[in-house]
Amino acid sequence: KNPRHIHLDGTISNTTFWNGDIDWNAFEVRNPKEMTDETRACIESLSQVCNALSQIRAKEQSVEAIRAEFARRFDLPSLLDYVCLHHLIANCDGFSKNWQWFTYDGVKWFVAPYDLDYTFGNNVGGETISPADLTGVDNYWALYTEGPIYWIHVYFKSEIRERYCQLRRNNMIESWTVKALVHDWYDRVGEENYAKEWERWKDSKCIQEPQYAWCWKP
Numbered sequence: 001k002n003p004r005h006i007h008l009d010g011t012i013s014n015t016t017f018w019n020g021d022i023d024w025n026a027f028e029v030r031n032p033k034e035m036t037d038e039t040r041a042c043i044e045s046l047s048q049v050c051n052a053l054s055q056i057r058a059k060e061q062s063v064e065a066i067r068a069e070f071a072r073r074f075d076l077p078s079l080l081d082y083v084c085l086h087h088l089i090a091n092c093d094g095f096s097k098n099w100q101w102f103t104y105d106g107v108k109w110f111v112a113p114y115d116l117d118y119t120f121g122n123n124v125g126g127e128t129i130s131p132a133d134l135t136g137v138d139n140y141w142a143l144y145t146e147g148p149i150y151w152i153h154v155y156f157k158s159e160i161r162e163r164y165c166q167l168r169r170n171n172m173i174e175s176w177t178v179k180a181l182v183h184d185w186y187d188r189v190g191e192e193n194y195a196k197e198w199e200r201w202k203d204s205k206c207i208q209e210p211q212y213a214w215c216w217k218p
Contacts, residue, residue: 001032002032002042003032003036003038003039003042003106003122004038004039004103004104004105004106005031005032005099005102005103005104006031006042006043006050006102006103006106007025007029007030007031007100007102008029008030008040008043008100008101008102009025009027009028009030009100009114010027010028010097011023011027011072011096011097012026012027012096012097012099013026013095013096013097013147014069016149017047017064017147018049018050018147018148019047019049019050019051020047020048020050020051021047022044022047029043031102034115038106039106041082042103042107044108045106045107046073046101046103048108049069049070049074049148050148050151052069053066053069053070053151056069061099063155063201066151066155067155067156069146070151070155070156072107072108073107073108073109074108074109074110074111074148074152075108075109075110075111076152076156076159077111078111078112078132078149079152079156080152080156080159080160080163081163082094082099082111082112082113083149083152083153083160084160084164084167085106085113086113087164088121088173088178089116089153090120090121091113091116091118091119091122091189093115093117094113094114094115094116094118094120095120097112097115098113098114098115098117098118099112099113099114099180100112100114111148125205127205136164163164169197172184
């Protein structure tokens, strides 16, 4: 019931949100259940953050002023981990609708991944697999000239690199770590239950042999 405990889910993109012109039909306010004027004001303030950053830059204020304002409005650790995660899993579909935003005070906002059906080279329908490299992710970086992903990529590049290296040193970003997590999840479902699913949904694309895009083979 706290009007500043806010959870947003949906398309939160440059065209629907970060430019300050909010499309309220593009996303859902999952919490609080009843949106008050205070909640609405907090969401509207978030939509203006990137415009505020642009104004700071236009006034030729220091890079540190931009970084300080960004860190005041966005939880930097969560965004750094979000960027590192998407580089790790080669996800190019997590910067518009497949993410969720939340805050505990109405001022500083956190980001969390969602859906993740376009990772490791998979397409959303499961029919094809493309090279699980960073080409798609890097191409998406180039598209974002407004939202927080753009600002963190431009003004916190060294922090992204440092966090990624830290995760590597601590074996969080390793092929065997990822493989172990996938097997843990897979084994909890179990072969018997998968067989029952495949028998019931025989035409599901995700259980058919995928076609490899761009003549690429693993």
